[in-house]
Amino acid sequence: MTTLTGTSSKVILRTTGVSKKFGKFVALNNISAEFSRDAITSIIGPNGAGKSTYFNLLSGAFPPSSGKVEFEGRDVTNVAQHEFAHMGIAKSFQITNVFPLLTTRENVRVGLQAFVSRYDIWRPRAKLPGLVEKADALLAMVGLWDRRERLAKELAHGEQRALEIGMALATNPRLLLLDEPTAGMSPEETRVMMDLIVKLSKERTVILVEHKMKLVMGISDRVLVLHHGELLAQGTPTEVRQNEQVKRVYLGQREH
Amino acid sequence: MTQPAVPSAGWFDFAKRHRAILASIFVLVFPLVMPFTALAVNILIYGLYAVGFNLLFGYLGLLSFGHAALFGTGAYLCGIAIVHLGWPWYAAIVMGILGGAVMAAGIGALAIRTRGIYFAMVTMALSQCVFYLFYQAVDWTGGENGLRGVNVRTIDIFGLKLDFINPLTRYYVVAAFVILALFVLSRILASPFGAVIEAVRENEARARASGYDVTRTRLITFILSGAFCGLAGALMALHLSIVPIEILHIETSGMVVMMSLLGGMGTFFGPFVGAAVFLLLENLVSIWTVHWQLIVGAVFVICVLFFPAGIWGTILKRINK
Amino acid sequence: MAGLSFDLIALQLFTGLALGAIYVLFAIGLSLIFGMLTVVNFAHGAFYMVGAYVGLFLLSLGGNFWLCLVAVPLIVGTIGLVVERFLIRPLYGRGIDYPLLLTFGLSYVMVELIRIAFGKSGYPFDTPEILQGAVNIGVGYFPLYRLFVIGIAAAVLLGLWLFLERTSFGLIIRAGARDPQIVRVLGVNVSRVWLFVFGIGSGIAGLAGLLAAPLQGAIPEMGATILAEAFVVTVVGGMGSIGGAVIAGLLVGVVVSMTSLFAPEMAKVSIFALMAIVLLIRPQGFFGRAGLMS
Numbered sequence: 001m002t003t004l005t006g007t008s009s010k011v012i013l014r015t016t017g018v019s020k021k022f023g024k025f026v027a028l029n030n031i032s033a034e035f036s037r038d039a040i041t042s043i044i045g046p047n048g049a050g051k052s053t054y055f056n057l058l059s060g061a062f063p064p065s066s067g068k069v070e071f072e073g074r075d076v077t078n079v080a081q082h083e084f085a086h087m088g089i090a091k092s093f094q095i096t097n098v099f100p101l102l103t104t105r106e107n108v109r110v111g112l113q114a115f116v117s118r119y120d121i122w123r124p125r126a127k128l129p130g131l132v133e134k135a136d137a138l139l140a141m142v143g144l145w146d147r148r149e150r151l152a153k154e155l156a157h158g159e160q161r162a163l164e165i166g167m168a169l170a171t172n173p174r175l176l177l178l179d180e181p182t183a184g185m186s187p188e189e190t191r192v193m194m195d196l197i198v199k200l201s202k203e204r205t206v207i208l209v210e211h212k213m214k215l216v217m218g219i220s221d222r223v224l225v226l227h228h229g230e231l232l233a234q235g236t237p238t239e240v241r242q243n244e245q246v247k248r249v250y251l252g253q254r255e256h
Numbered sequence: 257m258t259q260p261a262v263p264s265a266g267w268f269d270f271a272k273r274h275r276a277i278l279a280s281i282f283v284l285v286f287p288l289v290m291p292f293t294a295l296a297v298n299i300l301i302y303g304l305y306a307v308g309f310n311l312l313f314g315y316l317g318l319l320s321f322g323h324a325a326l327f328g329t330g331a332y333l334c335g336i337a338i339v340h341l342g343w344p345w346y347a348a349i350v351m352g353i354l355g356g357a358v359m360a361a362g363i364g365a366l367a368i369r370t371r372g373i374y375f376a377m378v379t380m381a382l383s384q385c386v387f388y389l390f391y392q393a394v395d396w397t398g399g400e401n402g403l404r405g406v407n408v409r410t411i412d413i414f415g416l417k418l419d420f421i422n423p424l425t426r427y428y429v430v431a432a433f434v435i436l437a438l439f440v441l442s443r444i445l446a447s448p449f450g451a452v453i454e455a456v457r458e459n460e461a462r463a464r465a466s467g468y469d470v471t472r473t474r475l476i477t478f479i480l481s482g483a484f485c486g487l488a489g490a491l492m493a494l495h496l497s498i499v500p501i502e503i504l505h506i507e508t509s510g511m512v513v514m515m516s517l518l519g520g521m522g523t524f525f526g527p528f529v530g531a532a533v534f535l536l537l538e539n540l541v542s543i544w545t546v547h548w549q550l551i552v553g554a555v556f557v558i559c560v561l562f563f564p565a566g567i568w569g570t571i572l573k574r575i576n577k
Numbered sequence: 578m579a580g581l582s583f584d585l586i587a588l589q590l591f592t593g594l595a596l597g598a599i600y601v602l603f604a605i606g607l608s609l610i611f612g613m614l615t616v617v618n619f620a621h622g623a624f625y626m627v628g629a630y631v632g633l634f635l636l637s638l639g640g641n642f643w644l645c646l647v648a649v650p651l652i653v654g655t656i657g658l659v660v661e662r663f664l665i666r667p668l669y670g671r672g673i674d675y676p677l678l679l680t681f682g683l684s685y686v687m688v689e690l691i692r693i694a695f696g697k698s699g700y701p702f703d704t705p706e707i708l709q710g711a712v713n714i715g716v717g718y719f720p721l722y723r724l725f726v727i728g729i730a731a732a733v734l735l736g737l738w739l740f741l742e743r744t745s746f747g748l749i750i751r752a753g754a755r756d757p758q759i760v761r762v763l764g765v766n767v768s769r770v771w772l773f774v775f776g777i778g779s780g781i782a783g784l785a786g787l788l789a790a791p792l793q794g795a796i797p798e799m800g801a802t803i804l805a806e807a808f809v810v811t812v813v814g815g816m817g818s819i820g821g822a823v824i825a826g827l828l829v830g831v832v833v834s835m836t837s838l839f840a841p842e843m844a845k846v847s848i849f850a851l852m853a854i855v856l857l858i859r860p861q862g863f864f865g866r867a868g869l870m871s
Binding site: 059080081082083084085086090091093097098099100101102106109110111113114115116117118119120121122123124125126128167168170171 | 443444446447448449450451452454455458459461462463464465466467468469470472473476480
């Protein structure tokens with residue numbers, strides 16, 4: 001893969017001076033950060049800090065108002081959203097986003113198909129080799145194999161979140177972006193999800209957005225703290241926990 | 257091993273697997289049960305028009321109110337090929353298909369840039385523009401009076417001479433084209449692209465995140481829809497021997513929307529059921545009142561409120577329960 | 578340009594403004610309804626048409642034009658209230674296409690009912706006597722009635738602006754267009770607001786139809802044509818934007834009238850060319866931000 005000039009290829013994703021304005025509202029102001037390959041980096045901050053906006057910028061949902069986003073040394077600031085999967089970046093959404101009326105298996109299969117054939121209008125897709133088997137394997141990895149024939153809309157909330165991870169994995173990503181993966185989950189489901197994330201991080205880089213600070217401190221290699229659209233602090237979990245500004249922001253706030 | 261999600265009636269499963277053959281048999285005997293063969297031809301042609309529309313609306317989820325432009329362009333180009341260029345019938349039909357596809361590419365390139373709800377508005381406006389353009393081009397289209405003289409008397413095919421004037425022969429020729437079109441449609445739906453169409457309908461953002469170019473998918477589907485509608489238009493021109501300017505009216509766009517909803521969107525045969533219901537209502541109701549459109553309109557409103565799956569769609573649902 | 582042509586152009590400009598005034602009234606209702614309810618009202622043209630016919634009917638009963646100016650919007654607005662309450666409201670939450678499909682089906686039915694009641698061929702509509710004749714506006718003689726139309730449209734706009742900016746109900750409407758959730762949380766009965774907005778929008782459309790009738794007569798198909806043209810206005814101006822509807826409506830009216838001066842057969846097509854250009858350069862329209870009103 002392309003190596004960066006001047007910096008080691010340890011940096012898989014970088015934002016330089018990235019800002020985002022919605023009309024007059026400044027959601028993000030001048031965020032410069034580097035994300036290390038093969039690490040788990042968490043982006044945390046109170047609600048309204050701009051985490052989701054930053055996440056959307058990193059995952060290509062919309063371009064920044066100013067600044068640059070680089071993936072593996074390549075400028076991806078204005079690349080269309082659908083190209084991201086083909087570059088090796090996969091995402092899950094904050095609000096569950098699956099294909100409701102397709103079966104669980106088809107949800108994943110269609111994600112796999114994007115890398116084999118997108119515009120073929122003649123060949124029967126049943127003849128595309130191996131997609132169904134690969135889909136089943138991915139479903140097994142996220143614990144949904146025995147729900148594979150159900151419609152996605154019939155799955156429980158936690159199962160749908162797991163399905164989203166499965167679909168993200170279908171793109172064989174080097175970088176996995178997860179937006180509040182445990183949102184709306186019970187403690188048990190949360191634990192299962194966090195275990196899955198740690199397992200997945202062994203082979204790929206994971207960047208995750210969370211507002212439950214306690215949850216991510218234990219598993220992250222690095223943490224970024226956002227507040228009112230600014231980058232408040234970044235470092236290892238220990239460094240961040242001891243940061244005065246971070247303490248002030250979270251002081252008195254009840255942990256969710 | 258999990259049970260299938262729902263048990264289905266054995267005969268229905270059988271019918272589903274052999275639907276192509278059963279449909280073909282049905283098509284073969286259909287004209288014999290209709291009061292007029294011309295009505296059966298109309299049902300086939302409008303059914304095909306609705307099939308083209310249904311690909312875009314039922315399967316992809318884009319509601320167009322400008323499909324008259326595609327249907328009408330197909331009809332006019334077929335007619336022009338025969339009347340002004342002196343081309344043989346098969347070349348004229350190809351022109352019709354291309355006309356529908358190219359017009360769809362043009363309208364689509366402009367309309368697909370808009371968000372979902374606006375698509376209906378923009379397609380309606382652009383279709384109205386097409387109407388004005390064809391209306392003005394009197395030398396080619398005959399303007400207000402329509403394009404006359406689209407006369408094809410015999411269909412020469414592989415040495416076989418078919419009398420196109422004979423209603424029953426005409427029906428079978430049209431049916432052959434429609435069956436061919438349905439075969440192509442079933443290939444498209446079963447192809448990888450067919451899965452992409454459904455994914456885009458289900459969740460556009462997720463389709464993008466999975467690596468699908470939603471805009472291009474929409475445009476391609478629109479063009480395919482245009483090809484089917486163009487073919488229907490060409491067949492209509494041959495059937496009527498004239499292309500009336502009314503074919504480009506907003507009403508013609510509205511008509512196919514009604515047929516599709518009445519029949520059942522997103523189903524394979526729904527459009528034909530819808531076309532049949534619409535045209536049968538027109539023919540039967542107008543026996544005792546000239547205001548059949550009021551009845552159809554009221555039925556449509558009732559369907560939107562209470563039977564959004566349409567007649568065929570509701571039947572399918574009931575059987576699958 | 579010679580002095581004579583300048584007068585001609587100026588007069589044509591005024592004709593464009595008069596035409597534009599009709600478009601503005603029609604498009605405002607469309608934008609209001611879309612901005613608040615997120616419904617593309619395909620029956621808007623039918624309400625416009627009904628306005629013209631109700632006017633005809635009242636005149637035939639012996640009423641006068643001034644009575645119609647008041648009664649028509651009220652009557653058509655009431656029809657709009659009934660439609661929203663019983664036909665559209667059940668469809669909220671079902672998917673964005675359903676209200677559209679319903680209003681389309683409704684327009685079909687309404688056109689048929691009018692055809693049954695009044696016949697297929699349409700009626701001429703006489704300009705009220707007191708508004709006949711022409712007035713010298715400096716560059717030439719201009720039909721009084723068209724000036725009147727411009728004046729009424731301006732008055733309605735002013736009244737609407739005052740209503741939206743100065744009354745508490747108007748405030749609710751503006752807030753609701755921005756964020757329906759907040760308005761609900763504040764205890765406002767959103768359903769009633771939507772009902773009212775639909776009624777206002779339809780009523781203004783009916784008024785537009787009444788005003789247009791002396792210019793083009795009353796035919797059952799008049800609604801479909803202006804609907805397609807109003808879609809051009811909303812694309813150019815931006816859906817959901819009142820200000821956009823005003824500017825785009827006048828612009829479209831002027832474009833049609835100026836084009837018919839130089840190339841009459843392209844007059845109608847010209848506005849679609851305008852729409853195509855806007856779609857290519859700025860698809861959301863000049864003032865467009867869906868859901869917001871400006």
